[in-house]
Amino acid sequence: METLKPYYPIFKFVAVFFGIYILLSISYYLFLNWDWSSYNYPDPITSQIGHQTKRILNLIGHQAETINSPKHPSVIMFINEMRIYRVIEGCNAVSVMILFTSFIIAFAQSLKKTLLFILFGIVFIYIVNLIRLVLLALIYVSYKEHAHFAHEIIFPTIIYGAVIALWLYWIKHIKNA
Known part of the structure; x- marks a missing residue:
């Protein structure tokens, strides 16, 4: 057991990340099954x-x-x-927001900084997704032959790239500030 001690922070991160991810995913699943x-x-x-x-x-x-x-x-x-x-x-990016939030909580230190960054990140992801949907509609109207490539390759790269950029910013600039 002593040989695993240096890896406890990694085990903690993975356990918290997956625990939060599963909890938020189940909550979202129940939300989706509500009678709207x-x-x-x-x-x-x-x-x-x-x-x-x-x-x-x-x-x-x-x-x-x-x-x-x-x-x-x-x-x-x-x-x-x-x-x-x-x-x-x-298309609503909630699953991406859940992934983002789980990672930030798994690396959390200060409650206030963590909650503020989660709020900022969710709003940022929402805006990026909204822009994605607008641009995708314009591509479907004017460049239909490129719509599939834009939908399947370009825009997922942009939205997941934005999440990775937020994660890196969190780790390097905010978490330990």
Whole structure:
């Protein structure tokens, strides 16, 4: 047992990370299985991000509309009456926020700094995801041949890259400050 003692911080990090990740994931799963009204369908977060995307698209001069789809739990995005894409639960970035939060808590020191950075990180991830959805809609309208590549490669790289950058910033600048 003495030979494992130097590795206790690693074991603690892994245990806390996975414990928090599992707890938050189960909580989110229960949240998703709640019976939401048709306005918030499929769930309030996915509905909100879909409708905010529509508002930004309208603000920048596109004729965007959304409708909730009870057949497929999603918000369908239209531009100029053309169906662009469906915003599904996986598009709301909550799973990325859960991953981010679990890591930050596993490296936590000060409660106040940790909570403030989690709040900042979640807002940052939400904004990056919102921009992602707006840009993806514009790509679907103007460059449809590149939409699959953008959706599957470019935007996941950007959102996960943003999370990794936040983690590195947390470790190097805030955690021990």
